[in-house]
Amino acid sequence: MTDLLLSEAEKMFIIHGVQDNLRVDGRSCDDYRHIELETDVVSSANGSARLKLSQTDVLVGVKADLTTPPTDNPDVGTLEFFVDCSANAAPTFEGRGGEDLARDISSTLARAYSSDRCSSSMLKALCVVPSEQCWVLYIDILILECGGSLYDAVSIAVKAALSSTKVPVVKVTSSDGGKPELELSDDPYDSLRINVKHAPCNVTLSKIGHSHVVDASLEEEVCSLASLMMAVTEEGTVTMLKKSACGSLHPESIYEMLETGKNVGLNLNKQLTRQLLDEECLHTQMGTNREPKGFL
Amino acid sequence: MAVDLRLSCRIKQKPTTIYKEPDHLVTPGDVITTDTGFMRGHGTYMEDDKLYASVAGTVERVNKLICVQPLKSRYSGEVGDVVVGRIAEVGQKRWKVDTNSRLDSALLLSSVNLPGGELRRKTAEDELMMRQYLSEGDLISAEVQAVFHDGALSLHTRSLKYGKLSQGTLVKVSPSLVKRRKTHFHNLPCGASVIVGNNGYIWISPTVNEEADSTGGFVQDLNPVATADREVVARLHNCILAMARHRMMLSDTSIIYTYEASLAIGSLVKDLLKPEMESEVVTMARERLETES
Numbered sequence: 001m002t003d004l005l006l007s008e009a010e011k012m013f014i015i016h017g018v019q020d021n022l023r024v025d026g027r028s029c030d031d032y033r034h035i036e037l038e039t040d041v042v043s044s045a046n047g048s049a050r051l052k053l054s055q056t057d058v059l060v061g062v063k064a065d066l067t068t069p070p071t072d073n074p075d076v077g078t079l080e081f082f083v084d085c086s087a088n089a090a091p092t093f094e095g096r097g098g099e100d101l102a103r104d105i106s107s108t109l110a111r112a113y114s115s116d117r118c119s120s121s122m123l124k125a126l127c128v129v130p131s132e133q134c135w136v137l138y139i140d141i142l143i144l145e146c147g148g149s150l151y152d153a154v155s156i157a158v159k160a161a162l163s164s165t166k167v168p169v170v171k172v173t174s175s176d177g178g179k180p181e182l183e184l185s186d187d188p189y190d191s192l193r194i195n196v197k198h199a200p201c202n203v204t205l206s207k208i209g210h211s212h213v214v215d216a217s218l219e220e221e222v223c224s225l226a227s228l229m230m231a232v233t234e235e236g237t238v239t240m241l242k243k244s245a246c247g248s249l250h251p252e253s254i255y256e257m258l259e260t261g262k263n264v265g266l267n268l269n270k271q272l273t274r275q276l277l278d279e280e281c282l283h284t285q286m287g288t289n290r291e292p293k294g295f296l
Numbered sequence: 297m298a299v300d301l302r303l304s305c306r307i308k309q310k311p312t313t314i315y316k317e318p319d320h321l322v323t324p325g326d327v328i329t330t331d332t333g334f335m336r337g338h339g340t341y342m343e344d345d346k347l348y349a350s351v352a353g354t355v356e357r358v359n360k361l362i363c364v365q366p367l368k369s370r371y372s373g374e375v376g377d378v379v380v381g382r383i384a385e386v387g388q389k390r391w392k393v394d395t396n397s398r399l400d401s402a403l404l405l406s407s408v409n410l411p412g413g414e415l416r417r418k419t420a421e422d423e424l425m426m427r428q429y430l431s432e433g434d435l436i437s438a439e440v441q442a443v444f445h446d447g448a449l450s451l452h453t454r455s456l457k458y459g460k461l462s463q464g465t466l467v468k469v470s471p472s473l474v475k476r477r478k479t480h481f482h483n484l485p486c487g488a489s490v491i492v493g494n495n496g497y498i499w500i501s502p503t504v505n506e507e508a509d510s511t512g513g514f515v516q517d518l519n520p521v522a523t524a525d526r527e528v529v530a531r532l533h534n535c536i537l538a539m540a541r542h543r544m545m546l547s548d549t550s551i552i553y554t555y556e557a558s559l560a561i562g563s564l565v566k567d568l569l570k571p572e573m574e575s576e577v578v579t580m581a582r583e584r585l586e587t588e589s
Contacts, residue, residue: 005382005383005384005432005433006433007382007433007434007435007461008433008434008516008518009435009461009462009463009464009516009518010435010463010464010465010466012463012518013463013464013465013521016520016521016526017526017530019520020520020523020526022523022526022527022530022565023530024465024529024530024533025530025533025534025537025565025566025569026527026530026531026533026534026564026565026566026568026569027566027569028566031298031299031566032298032299032300032301033300033569034300034302034569034570034571035299035300035301035302036302036303036304036307037301037302037303037304038303038304038305050304054569156301264299267299268299268301271299271301272301275301275302275303278303278306279303282303282305293304293305
């Protein structure tokens with residue numbers, strides 16, 4: 001991602017640390033760094049979230065639009081992921097430099113959200129008139145800073161943004177001549193919420209030495225030869241699995257990594273759901289008095 | 297398996313009571329003075345007979361000269377500074393070193409001590425062997441020997457205390473947080489050594505005994521570090537990051553105080569990554585610094 005150089009001795013220090021289950025910042029192999037989350041930060045979007053995972057900084061906005069559903073799936077809405085790597089995050093992202101990474105992140109997300117369970121629970125609600133009209137959610141992801149485990153940060157932020165998304169309620173009034181007429185509700189608070197119960201969170205496991213770690217920092221990512229990404233839902237279903245980087249993985253270690261990834265993913269989802277509930281309560285309590293913390 | 301996920305609004309920022317905002321704080325575009333009797337220094341510009349700040353920082357006045365000392369900047373070196381740098385490029389008779397300054401610094405082949413420590417003229421063979429001594433990515437500690445006319449630094453490692461760094465971890469902070477001291481090499485009582493580079497690069501490593509390490513770092517010990525030492529290094533790493541985040545000046549005393557504060561409240565090393573723990577530890581260390589000075 002970024003061309004960070006490390007000396008041999010530093011790499012040894014990191015690798016031995018992972019072996020000892022005591023990483024450079026004192027975490028054990030399956031600890032995440034501190035994550036800071038805020039939803040509804042962009043007032044012009046239907047839903048948004050901003051997430052900071054140590055140095056990693058991600059902003060996600062969701063915009064809803066009406067469109068005709070795909071012919072092979074006429075009764076569901078769709079999700080469109082778009083990732084923009086800001087040149088502020090890394091100088092290599094300047095111009096078209098971040099496009100490869102952006103494409104990779106958006107395809108990974110699209111795959112994670114394409115499972116049947118996910119689409120049946122989430123996307124069904126986005127259908128307005130089967131095979132005529134449905135909602136498309138444009139999920140725009142802006143990467144402001146990279147500090148390791150970008151995929152995980154993005155996926156958590158996306159889930160949070162989706163849970164805060166308010167899609168206006170649309171009524172189908174008449175259908176003269178086969179064309180249904182849509183009427184938007186007058187009440188701006190009358191909105192449809194998305195059920196994110198089956199939305200997955202990404203967990204990246206990086207193989208360092210003979211062990212694997214979650215939430216690798218940039219330095220640790222340099223020491224890792226191969227990593228396994230998995231999208232895990234709240235129930236522990238793995239909706240996506242992907243191996244990245246050039247190294248190879250032993251089948252046995254893949255099993256171990258899957259086991260850890262699933263447990264960590266379950267925990268991550270649990271925490272996220274609890275925080276999102278808390279945020280929801282705060283929103284209803286404070287109403288419009290809420291002052292978003294945003295970027296200050 | 298800990299996931300510490302929290303909402304921004306739930307993170308309490310404890311106001312640090314003893315911390316007082318510096319006087320004369322300006323942001324770019326602020327008018328410093330409309331008086332024309334002053335001279336324009338670094339970080340300022342003149343327009344319509346008014347003196348404006350061009351960087352965010354504190355205004356400093358020496359007689360008639362007004363400058364703005366930026367709060368966050370790249371490192372601008374001075375002769376005699378101790379720096380920690382990373383080799384970025386191996387070139388003709390010199391290494392290019394990243395020292396967090398605007399331009400890469402140069403470490404000339406003629407200003408290093410070769411392995412073995414003997415002093416002699418460098419030959420063509422030495423030039424061919426340069427990558428064996430120091431290659432891209434290697435970390436070194438060095439001293440600023442000279443500043444070139446374009447602001448680039450020339451470094452030297454002609455002393456046994458300088459040279460290649462072995463196992464340990466690097467923390468990057470703002471150079472404005474590092475105080476200039478008589479010595480920047482510290483063997484802390486907790487069992488780790490810290491090199492507080494003037495350029496804001498701070499090297500933390502387990503202490504090695506002196507007589508074994510007289511090779512200028514060219515022979516490296518890559519054996520695993522004991523877990524106890526590793527924990528000390530990790531704790532120092534987190535303490536220094538916490539201090540940097542709370543804009544506390546870094547010196548050996550302040551680092552030790554923060555370290556001891558973190559032990560005193562009985563926190564685990566990884567707990568120091570949490571914002572409330574960070575501010576608690578830093579506040580404790582600040583109070584102690586205040587009372588003892």
